[in-house]
Amino acid sequence: MMLLNSDQVHSNNEDQSYDWSWYLQGARNLFSLPAFILLSAFVGFGGLAREAGLPLAHLIFLVPTIWALPSHLILLAGIVSGASLLAIAPAVALAAIRMMPMTMALIPEIRAPHTKRWHLLLVSNLVAITAWVHTLQKAKDIPRRGRLPYFVGFASTMAIATTVAAALVHQLAPSLPPAIMACLYFLTPIYFATSIWNTARAKAEHIALGVGFVLGPIATWYMPQANILIAGLLAGIVAYALHRILAPKIGTE
Amino acid sequence: MFYNSFEVWWWPFLFILIAGVVPTSVWRWAGVFLVGNLDETSEWLVFIRCIATGLVAAVIAQFVFNPTGTLAELPLWLRLGAAFGGFGVFLVTGRKVIVGVVVAEVLLLTGFWLT
Numbered sequence: 379m380m381l382l383n384s385d386q387v388h389s390n391n392e393d394q395s396y397d398w399s400w401y402l403q404g405a406r407n408l409f410s411l412p413a414f415i416l417l418s419a420f421v422g423f424g425g426l427a428r429e430a431g432l433p434l435a436h437l438i439f440l441v442p443t444i445w446a447l448p449s450h451l452i453l454l455a456g457i458v459s460g461a462s463l464l465a466i467a468p469a470v471a472l473a474a475i476r477m478m479p480m481t482m483a484l485i486p487e488i489r490a491p492h493t494k495r496w497h498l499l500l501v502s503n504l505v506a507i508t509a510w511v512h513t514l515q516k517a518k519d520i521p522r523r524g525r526l527p528y529f530v531g532f533a534s535t536m537a538i539a540t541t542v543a544a545a546l547v548h549q550l551a552p553s554l555p556p557a558i559m560a561c562l563y564f565l566t567p568i569y570f571a572t573s574i575w576n577t578a579r580a581k582a583e584h585i586a587l588g589v590g591f592v593l594g595p596i597a598t599w600y601m602p603q604a605n606i607l608i609a610g611l612l613a614g615i616v617a618y619a620l621h622r623i624l625a626p627k628i629g630t631e
Numbered sequence: 632m633f634y635n636s637f638e639v640w641w642w643p644f645l646f647i648l649i650a651g652v653v654p655t656s657v658w659r660w661a662g663v664f665l666v667g668n669l670d671e672t673s674e675w676l677v678f679i680r681c682i683a684t685g686l687v688a689a690v691i692a693q694f695v696f697n698p699t700g701t702l703a704e705l706p707l708w709l710r711l712g713a714a715f716g717g718f719g720v721f722l723v724t725g726r727k728v729i730v731g732v733v734v735a736e737v738l739l740l741t742g743f744w745l746t
Contacts, residue, residue: 411729426700436643444651448690451699453651463632463650471654476686479679481662486671495663502659507687557743559701564739565732567694568714572721572731574687580677583684590688595696597689606693610686618681 394492400524404531407512408539415569416508420540422562423450424547425554430458438545442537446506447566448473448606473606479614481505487517488525501526504533507570515577582621589613705743713738 407413420441427437432454444450449470456466481502489498513529520528547554554562571587578584590613597609634646669675695714697703702710717735724730 411732415732422700433643436647439644440647440651443648444655446655448693449651449655453647455699456650457634460633463646466650467654470651471657473690474655474658476683476690477655477658478662478665479683479686481659482666482669483676483680483683485663485666486669486673486676498663499660502663503656505659505662507690556701556704557740560705560743561736561739563694563698563700563702564710564713564736567691568717568732568735569728570687570691570694571714571718572726572728574684575721576726576728578684579680582677582681586681586684587688587691590685591692591695594689594692598693598697606686606689609692610689611682613685613688614678614682615685617685618678621677621681 395523396490396527397521397524398527400520400528401531403520403524404528404533405535407532408535412508412512412569412573413536413539415565416536417540417543418562419447419566420544421547421551421554422559423447423454424544425551425559426451427454427544428548430454432457432548434545434548437548438541441541441544445504445537446474446477469603472604475607476610477505480507480510484510484513484529487514488529490522490526493526497526501530504530504537506533509533509536511570511573511577515573580621581624582617585620586613586617589616705739706746709739709742709746713742 423441424437440450440453444453452470452473453466456469484505485498488501509529509532512532513525516528517525571591574587575584578587590610593609593613594605597605597612601608632646634643636642636646695710696707698710713735716738717731717733720734721727721731
């Protein structure tokens with residue numbers, strides 16, 4: 379008790395702690411559509427890693443620590459092709475820039491009044507598309523003190539489950555039929571597109587989704603190294619500009 | 632320096648850390664520092680969400696236009712047709728994610744067996 383600082387002594391315990399019962403609510407999403415789709419994607423990744431000859435221990439290490447499928451795919455492709463560290467790291471970094479605005483959009487939704495920066499630094503390592511979309515959608519129905527635990531519950535459970543799934547496929551599964559592999563991969567883009575459409579708060583985000591999809595392949599043609607960055611930034615800026623120009627006339631919802 | 636440059640057991644782990652983990656997470660940490668005290672109702676957040684959505688859309692496009700593995704062996708028209716078909720049905724039938732996913736997969740499989 380002597381160790382408590384004055385802030386803690388003078389404030390009510392209610393405001394100074396998270397409600398960790400929401401961790402389990404988040405973890406329960408292991409049995410949900412987004413979890414099924416993410417697990418399927420990592421079944422596919424486990425198969426890909428095996429074909430590439432990546433040792434099991436390295437697979438188990440890189441899935442939860444990187445925790446972003448596009449980064450996983452780029453790193454694996456780099457390792458397979460024998461690329462150097464100096465070629466792979468910038469490619470991964472370019473494709474991962476989305477993590478910054480994603481984290482910035484999530485934090486105001488999930489932080490509680492007592493949340494410290496180091497809590498957010500730890501939790502941010504779990505930011506990836508699936509748990510991000512899902513938490514943005516659910517946050518308004520969760521009390522403030524339960525939101526961060528909910529996100530951590532869902533994301534950490536998925537990180538463990540996908541690592542197990544990828545490792546099992548790496549060790550046990552016979553080569554999956556090509557039709558199944560194709561279907562497993564295809565789940566991811568269609569799930570991302572539909573769930574993000576539903577989570578959008580403003581028309582501007584729908585525009586960003588459409589413009590980003592169209593600009594993606596165009597940017598790949600002109601600037602294969604920075605395609606995701608260029609297409610994504612342009613799409614976001616165009617969508618926001620339209621939002622500012624059109625919002626007063628047609629409304630934002 | 633390469634993945635198999637050194638014969639020691641820990642080198643590939645360090646390689647993964649430097650080539651994959653840090654370049655990904657550094658953006659998450661940057662997001663934590665840049666967001667400051669921005670609250671949910673800030674106009675800035677609309678802009679940030681637009682950029683995030685645009686970047687994710689470009690990742691989706693990558694999955695459809697330049698996929699890896701078996702999907703890459705299917706013709707582009709089939710991948711595009713299945714994606715737009717699934718998304719279109721999703722839009723007109725009350726925006727249930729599961730509907731979009733199932734329709735897209737059925738279209739892809741049908742095309743897979745017909746080609």
